[in-house]
Amino acid sequence: MExxxxxxxxxxxxxxxxxxxxxxxxxxxxxxxxxxxxxxxLGMAVFFVLTVTSALNYIIYHYILVPLDLVYLxxxxxxxxxxxxxxxxxxxxxxxxxxxxxxxxxxxPLITVNCAILGVSLFLVIRQYSxxxxxxxxxxxxxxxxxxxxxxxxxxxRVKDKYLPKGMAGAAISLLxxxxxxxxxxxxxxxxxxx
Amino acid sequence: xxxxxIFFEGVFRDxxxxxxxxxxxxxxxxxxxxINSLVMGLGVIWTLCLSNLTISLIRSxxxxxVRMMVQTLIIASYVIMVDIFLKAFYPEMSRALGPYVxxxxxxxxxxxxxxxxxxxxxPIDSVVDGLAAGVGYTLVLLIISFVRExxxxxxxxxxSVFGDWWVSWSIMVMAPSAFFVLALLIWGLNYRYxxxxxx
Numbered sequence: 001m002e003x004x005x006x007x008x009x010x011x012x013x014x015x016x017x018x019x020x021x022x023x024x025x026x027x028x029x030x031x032x033x034x035x036x037x038x039x040x041x042l043g044m045a046v047f048f049v050l051t052v053t054s055a056l057n058y059i060i061y062h063y064i065l066v067p068l069d070l071v072y073l074x075x076x077x078x079x080x081x082x083x084x085x086x087x088x089x090x091x092x093x094x095x096x097x098x099x100x101x102x103x104x105x106x107x108x109p110l111i112t113v114n115c116a117i118l119g120v121s122l123f124l125v126i127r128q129y130s131x132x133x134x135x136x137x138x139x140x141x142x143x144x145x146x147x148x149x150x151x152x153x154x155x156x157x158r159v160k161d162k163y164l165p166k167g168m169a170g171a172a173i174s175l176l177x178x179x180x181x182x183x184x185x186x187x188x189x190x191x192x193x194x195x
Numbered sequence: 196x197x198x199x200x201i202f203f204e205g206v207f208r209d210x211x212x213x214x215x216x217x218x219x220x221x222x223x224x225x226x227x228x229x230i231n232s233l234v235m236g237l238g239v240i241w242t243l244c245l246s247n248l249t250i251s252l253i254r255s256x257x258x259x260x261v262r263m264m265v266q267t268l269i270i271a272s273y274v275i276m277v278d279i280f281l282k283a284f285y286p287e288m289s290r291a292l293g294p295y296v297x298x299x300x301x302x303x304x305x306x307x308x309x310x311x312x313x314x315x316x317x318p319i320d321s322v323v324d325g326l327a328a329g330v331g332y333t334l335v336l337l338i339i340s341f342v343r344e345x346x347x348x349x350x351x352x353x354x355s356v357f358g359d360w361w362v363s364w365s366i367m368v369m370a371p372s373a374f375f376v377l378a379l380l381i382w383g384l385n386y387r388y389x390x391x392x393x394x
Contacts, residue, residue: 021370023223027303030216072279075297076271083264115220115301122294167385171216172378179374186369 005136008129012140015189018116019148020182022123025116029149030174032107039153040146042107047142049089049111050120053082054138057121058131078121083112116145151181198323205327212335216381218304221295222332223373226340229352234288236333238277238296240326243305246270247313247325254314266309267300274299304328339376343367 018024025046032042057078065071090108094101111117120141124134155177164173212222221239225231249269250257257265278296281289289296299305308328313321344350347367349357366372 023220023370023373024298026220026223027217030219072275075275075278075300076268079267079271079300083267113301113303113306115298118301119220119294119298122297126293165382165386167387168382170385172382172385175374175378175381179371179378182371182374186371 043146050142232336232340240329243325247321251321
């Protein structure tokens with residue numbers, strides 16, 4: 001793989017957005033996107049955790065699991081790393097920055113079960129990225145996810161009080177809006193391809 | 196509730212994807228071909244039944260504080276079995292599904308059923324409940340992939356239906372169509388059952 005890390009970073013935001021083209025992290029995306037503020041909080045938390053865990057999981061995979069021939073344990077190890085890191089981050093943030101803790105705090109536990117985090121770690125392995133590429137991909141995916149959830153929160157705020165056909169309110173309209181966003185993002189897809 | 200009731204409620208009325216909007220990541224990602232959806236569905240059924248059984252069996256011995264971690268580890272072990280099985284016997288399928296097999300671990304349906312049902316009910320009932328949730332999931336996946344494969348490739352399970360004159364709709368193979376088809380399905384079901392979604 002000889003792709004420039006900057007290219008990977010921007011590609012992860014636009015052309016292969018983790019949510020709009022790989023469908024990862026949909027559950028919390030749909031359930032938390034009611035308010036702009038909480039979406040921003042969750043988005044930032046995802047960005048932070050994604051960047052760090054992609055670096056951690058890269059190191060653990062290539063320097064511990066591969067030499068010991070334990071690659072089949074990758075799922076368990078990755079999920080433990082993610083859960084442990086989230087727990088640690090929660091404690092550190094609570095200790096040093098109560099303000100940040102109040103804005104991010106409630107979202108941190110949600111992140112362990114956000115499939116975007118585990119998904120990015122698995123993509124790193126499948127696409128055989130180098131360390132720098134992995135971190136670039138993790139950070140880019142985090143920002144891409146943040147963009148997507150902020151956009152949906154904005155759209156949902158506009159749609160909230162409008163008349164909707166029966167049964168359309170809630171999940172259906174959010175998915176339709178996401179589909180249209182994904183259509184728009186396809187417009188970027190000719191620019192660069194990383195997969 | 197008897198077992199038949201548990202089963203039918205799980206498959207239709209409380210269908211995880213449509214009614215509770217859980218586990219839709221993989222529902223969207225693997226539905227470009229019907230065969231992918233079927234394999235994914237079987238993997239989820241296997242994981243759900245066995246993890247529900249295990250969690251229910253050890254439910255009185257797990258301390259409340261660490262139960263999430265215990266559940267995750269149990270689920271992950273069963274997912275590893277699915278992954279190794281696919282890699283050994285169906286390598287092409289394993290490549291096509293890519294990371295989405297591993298992502299069964301973070302599929303909210305499995306955690307949801309473990310937390311909502313297996314934690315409180317007897318082992319046999321939990322297996323039935325897992326089976327029901329899994330079958331409901333697979334049905335929805337097959338419906339979505341039926342639409343996408345039919346229009347996207349003009350085929351069903353890889354067998355051409357429309358013949359050579361069919362011009363494939365490439366949009367159906369791409370990401371947006373997955374969102375649209377699932378949105379329409381949820382809309383239809385909500386309309387039919389006159390329920391307002393709270394998600």
